[in-house]
Amino acid sequence: MGSYGLATHIWNNNLKSILLLAGFPILLLLLNYGLNVGFVGLMRDDLTPGEGLSLAFQYMQQSWPFAFIGAAIWFLIAWVSYQSLINLSTGARGVTRDEEPELYNLLENLCISRGITTPRLSIIDSPAMNAFASGLSDRNYSITLTRGLVDALDHDEIEAVMGHELTHIRNRDVRLLMVAVIFVGIFSFIGELVFRNMFGTGVRVGGHSSSRKGDSRGGGVLILVAIALIALAYLLAMVIRFSLSQKREYLADAGSVELTKKPDAMISALQKISGHSTIDAPDEVRQMMIENSARFAGVFATHPPVEKRIAALETYAAGRAPSPAHSQVASGPWD
Amino acid sequence: MSIRIRLSFGIAARCERPYITDPGQGANGGLLLEGELMSGLLIFLIVIVLVVLFVVGIYNRIVGLNQRADQAYADIDVQLRQRHDLIPNLVETVKGYASHERGTLEEVIQARNGAVAAEGPAAQGVAEGVLNAALGKLFALAEAYPDLKANTNFLELQRQLSDVENKLAAARRFFNNAVQEFNTAIQQIPGNFVAPMGGFKQREFFEIPEGSRAEVSAAPSVKF
Numbered sequence: 071m072g073s074y075g076l077a078t079h080i081w082n083n084n085l086k087s088i089l090l091l092a093g094f095p096i097l098l099l100l101l102n103y104g105l106n107v108g109f110v111g112l113m114r115d116d117l118t119p120g121e122g123l124s125l126a127f128q129y130m131q132q133s134w135p136f137a138f139i140g141a142a143i144w145f146l147i148a149w150v151s152y153q154s155l156i157n158l159s160t161g162a163r164g165v166t167r168d169e170e171p172e173l174y175n176l177l178e179n180l181c182i183s184r185g186i187t188t189p190r191l192s193i194i195d196s197p198a199m200n201a202f203a204s205g206l207s208d209r210n211y212s213i214t215l216t217r218g219l220v221d222a223l224d225h226d227e228i229e230a231v232m233g234h235e236l237t238h239i240r241n242r243d244v245r246l247l248m249v250a251v252i253f254v255g256i257f258s259f260i261g262e263l264v265f266r267n268m269f270g271t272g273v274r275v276g277g278h279s280s281s282r283k284g285d286s287r288g289g290g291v292l293i294l295v296a297i298a299l300i301a302l303a304y305l306l307a308m309v310i311r312f313s314l315s316q317k318r319e320y321l322a323d324a325g326s327v328e329l330t331k332k333p334d335a336m337i338s339a340l341q342k343i344s345g346h347s348t349i350d351a352p353d354e355v356r357q358m359m360i361e362n363s364a365r366f367a368g369v370f371a372t373h374p375p376v377e378k379r380i381a382a383l384e385t386y387a388a389g390r391a392p393s394p395a396h397s398q399v400a401s402g403p404w405d
Numbered sequence: 406m407s408i409r410i411r412l413s414f415g416i417a418a419r420c421e422r423p424y425i426t427d428p429g430q431g432a433n434g435g436l437l438l439e440g441e442l443m444s445g446l447l448i449f450l451i452v453i454v455l456v457v458l459f460v461v462g463i464y465n466r467i468v469g470l471n472q473r474a475d476q477a478y479a480d481i482d483v484q485l486r487q488r489h490d491l492i493p494n495l496v497e498t499v500k501g502y503a504s505h506e507r508g509t510l511e512e513v514i515q516a517r518n519g520a521v522a523a524e525g526p527a528a529q530g531v532a533e534g535v536l537n538a539a540l541g542k543l544f545a546l547a548e549a550y551p552d553l554k555a556n557t558n559f560l561e562l563q564r565q566l567s568d569v570e571n572k573l574a575a576a577r578r579f580f581n582n583a584v585q586e587f588n589t590a591i592q593q594i595p596g597n598f599v600a601p602m603g604g605f606k607q608r609e610f611f612e613i614p615e616g617s618r619a620e621v622s623a624a625p626s627v628k629f
Binding site: 077078081327330387388404 | 544563585
């Protein structure tokens with residue numbers, strides 16, 4: 071079902087997010103299968119590739135519980151350690167209502183209108199223009215803006231940025247994307263482990279007499295297949311993680327319009343920020359920023375390109391990109 | 406899963422009957438037919454359930470979009486009410502300085518009352534347009550009274566009206582977007598069959614004729 075308005079845009083992106091997230095357990099099974107194939111390839115030299123593949127498939131029936139339990143344990147450990155990493159401040163100062171009354175009021179009004187607990191507001195003394203949301207639970211949700219952003223954007227645009235970050239918090243995106251990052255971590259760890267051991271085994275196999283090679287031909291092919299499967303699982307996991315991140319960004323833009331009813335402000339904020347958003351921060355934090363000038367473009371970017379975001383706002387949220395003649399000074403028809 | 410059920414039903418059917426009930430039909434012939442009939446019925450029921458779920462999903466989606474449009478409309482109402490509340494104060498302030506401009510003041514009051522009384526997006530849009538025209542005349546005329554223009558009360562009301570105007574514009578666009586989404590949903594293919602069930606009709610947009618305001622912005626702004 072195509073999107074043709076704000077609500078359908080949001081529903082469709084949520085649906086896609088769920089489907090993407092469901093891809094992770096499937097990839098876990100794929101990884102499991104790949105490991106089984108590699109195992110069979112290493113241990114059994116007497117099978118043809120076809121037999122080896124189906125044997126590995128049979129092993130799946132016993133091995134998949136271990137795979138999932140192993141993943142769950144990994145998950146718990148990584149979750150606890152990530153929590154402290156995210157809470158790490160990037161030089162952000164928490165601001166009180168007295169220090170920045172206008173900003174605080176802006177944030178508070180947005181929260182009151184939807185019955186959300188007001189998150190903590192922080193400011194980074196950086197000339198770059200960016201903002202991010204962080205926190206995994208009601209107790210430590212916070213929104214951070216840079217000084218550059220606060221100075222360069224007008225009232226409506228700051229409101230739009232806050233709406234964007236607030237939507238991230240409401241949608242619990244930090245948690246969701248952390249799940250994705252941890253999953254990718256599992257695949258990358260296993261992948262590296264396998265590759266390093268692979269090269270070790272390869273050296274050993276190569277050391278044996280070449281007559282062995284004829285016998286272990288089946289095993290060698292299986293090992294190659296295993297490597298391919300594991301690499302594929304890792305690649306697809308990354309694709310899922312970045313797709314998920316991009317979908318959440320579209321949702322956050324749409325959510326901002328829902329909160330503020332001003333799509334034009336969101337568009338002009340994006341225009342002002344793009345190109346000036348580079349800021350030093352760990353990847354986990356950059357994930358949640360309003361704009362992340364992609365080191366890798368296209369599929370492996372955490373954020374969709376600004377043009378696409380603006381196009382989506384124009385198509386689904388009745389936004390209009392401001393013309394050069396449009397005055398940025400907030401004035402009304404009766405002034 | 407369905408295959409297993411079919412088999413189990415078939416087997417259950419086979420087990421319940423004795424070996425041969427009607428030799429004329431042949432032992433297996435009559436009994437297998439019974440099993441297949443059961444499984445055919447089951448599949449039919451599953452399809453019916455799926456269709457019902459699908460229809461329910463579409464219907465709920467349409468209801469959701471309708472509710473969003475209603476909520477957006479309520480937001481417009483809030484802004485309109487604020488606007489209407491500011492006008493009597495404005496008229497009083499202007500009266501203090503330009504009491505003989507009765508014609509214009511009367512026009513504003515009448516337009517305001519008309520806007521308050523209007524119902525439904527289309528009628529309200531027209532009424533607000535009339536009010537805009539009257540307000541335009543009022544502010545144009547205020548240009549000729551420097552004392553009025555300097556009056557702090559007047560300036561504050563002017564600012565508030567502009568602010569409401571901006572919020573109204575935003576609320577209008579949001580409402581029209583929601584209406585467009587709803588109208589599209591009940592016109593596109595799965596929705597257009599389901600919509601009559603709930604009596605859903607196309608909604609009207611909220612348009613304020615812009616012509617009146619264009620005249621005002623073109624008026625010469627005399628700066629002293």
